Amino acid sequence: MDTIFIREFRVDAWVGIYEWEIQRAQTLELDIEIGIPDAKPGTSDAIGDTVHYGKVVERVISELKDRKFNLLEALAEHVCGVITNDFRAPWVRLSVAKLGHIRNVRRVGVTLERKRA
Ligand SMILES: Nc1nc2c(c(=O)[nH]1)N=C([C@H](O)[C@@H](O)CO)CN2
Numbered sequence: 001m002d003t004i005f006i007r008e009f010r011v012d013a014w015v016g017i018y019e020w021e022i023q024r025a026q027t028l029e030l031d032i033e034i035g036i037p038d039a040k041p042g043t044s045d046a047i048g049d050t051v052h053y054g055k056v057v058e059r060v061i062s063e064l065k066d067r068k069f070n071l072l073e074a075l076a077e078h079v080c081g082v083i084t085n086d087f088r089a090p091w092v093r094l095s096v097a098k099l100g101h102i103r104n105v106r107r108v109g110v111t112l113e114r115k116r117a
Contacts, residue, residue, distance in 0.1 A: 001035045001036070001090070001091060002035070002036045002038070002039065002042075003033045003034060003035055003036065004033070004034045004036060004050070004051055004053050004056075005031070005032065005033050005034075006030070006031070006032040006034075006053055006056065006057060007031050007032075008029060008031065009029065009030040009031070009032065009057060009060070010027050010028070010029055010030075011027070011028055011030060011060060011061055011064055012025040012026065012027055012028075012064070012065075013025060013026065013028050013064040013067075013069075013075060014026075014064075014066075014067065014068040014069065015028070015068070015069045015070070015071070015072060015075050015098075016070070016098075017070050017071070022068075026098065026099075027099060028072075028075075028096055028097060028098060028099070028109075029096075029097045029099060029107060029109075030060070030079075030094065030095065030096055030097075031094070031095040032056070032060075032079075032083070032092065032093070032094050032095075033092065033093040033094075034051050034053075034056065034083055034087070034089045034091075034092050035089055035090045035091030035092065036050050036051055036089070036090075037090060051083075051087050051088075051089055055087075056083065056087060059082060059086070059087075060079055060082070063078065063079065063082055064079075072096050072098070072109055072110045073110050073112070075096060076094050076096045076110055076111075076112045077112060077114075079094055079096075080092050080094050080112050080114040081114075084114055084115070084116040084117075085116070088116070089116065090115060090116050091113070091114070091115050091116070092113070092114055093111065093112070093113045094111065094112050094113075094114075095109060095110070095111040096109045096110055097109035
């Protein structure tokens with residue numbers, strides 16, 4: 001499957017189980033791969049035949065602005081749902097990382113892969 005990628009996408013979000021995380025938003029780093037149906041946009045050359053990556057970035061920022069999650073898994077599930085349902089992507093792989101949370105570890109997080117139902 002052809003894919004679109006969005007890498008090292010930094011976004012502020014409310015996520016975590018500890019008091020300091022509940023009190024303030026933190027910056028996460030997302031890597032997103034989005035399946036696109038087939039080679040159609042390569043031949044049609046039309047933005048309407050593909051997923052507009054700029055719109056995905058805007059939408060993810062707005063989805064995470066005011067929602068609160070305990071777990072990265074739940075946040076990632078929500079974002080995968082938006083991409084498969086609202087952007088009609090057949091497949092998505094999303095990694096979400098917290099930065100500098102654990103000594104000696106630059107990033108910790110989760111990766112989810114989902115297909116459109
Ligand atoms: N599998 C997970 N483990 C942990 C998560 C999580 O979202 N998924 N979250 C935390 C805390 O919020 C932590 O990141 C604070 O530093 C711990 N483990």
